[in-house]
Amino acid sequence: MKRVCLATATLAITILTACAGNSVDNPVAPSLPASPGTTVTALVITNLSITDMTMQLVATARLSDGTTRDVTSSSTWQSSNTSIATISSSGILSIVANGEVEARAVHQGVTGTLRLILTRPPDPRMHFTLSGVAREVSPGSKILGAVRVAITGGPDAGIAVTSDPGGQFRFASVSATRVSLEATRDGYQVWRMTNLMIDGDKQIEVVMYPTPPTNAAGETATGRCKDSTWTWTSSIPNACTDHGGLAYGVCPGPMCGAPLNPR
Secondary structure: OOOOEEEEOOOOEEEEEEOOOOOOOOOOOOOOOOOOOOOEEEEEEEEEEEOOOEEEEEEEEEEOOOOEEEOOOOOEEEEOOOOOEEEOOOOEEEEOOOEEEEEEEEEOOEEEEEEEEEOOOOOOOOEEEEEEEEEEOOOOOOEOOOOEEEEEEOOOOOOEEEOOOOOEEEEEEEEOOEEEEEEEOOOEOOEEEEEEEOOOOEEEEEEEOEOOOEOOOOOEOOEEEOOOOEEOOOOHHHOOOOOOOEEEEOOOOOOOOOOOOOO
């Protein structure tokens, strides 16, 4: 089975800290009205649904009798920076610009907060260049020509370019959105990158792993040595002892996860 090299770009919305706990995926039905005499001990903010431009914030009150109640519609909402995001009276947050913001809700004098880093999606009508270089992973580190780099996700899916003898490749016009990429070359394992945000001209590095060889018994190599030879040893301490040490383990395999030789 082959190693698939996978890189993932950062999500557009990142929850930093919250009095809020974790985000949830499905709406929570409101609890029954609070019993007479109960008080609000804490206010928790979570986010329900996230789109490119908006998210629904939910305020949940923790009561002194141990119960909880959805108080989203009866809370007072505020954004710490309305030039970054605004929040409606119903808790809908709208992204205005890139930046960090704190969402606040107040209910019966108790405040809950949720800190977010927001990225406004680029105008999909805009286009940028995407370029880079393809090379072999250490210890080889050689530049690779004839690498086919294809866009596999996003409005430009299906477009592909090939690296030149200097390892350089370039997409002249890529839509401003998130894309997924895949790189292939004979003798190398598939390289993939997902969720790459194209919000300006981008440069990336495609680092490819050689396909591990098999020995006379048909066994796949378990690791690569620092002198670029291969090993079939199943123990990291015994691997590549006469070849400068182990550069990396082959996945899957007994030495999978062994660290790469630092560049």
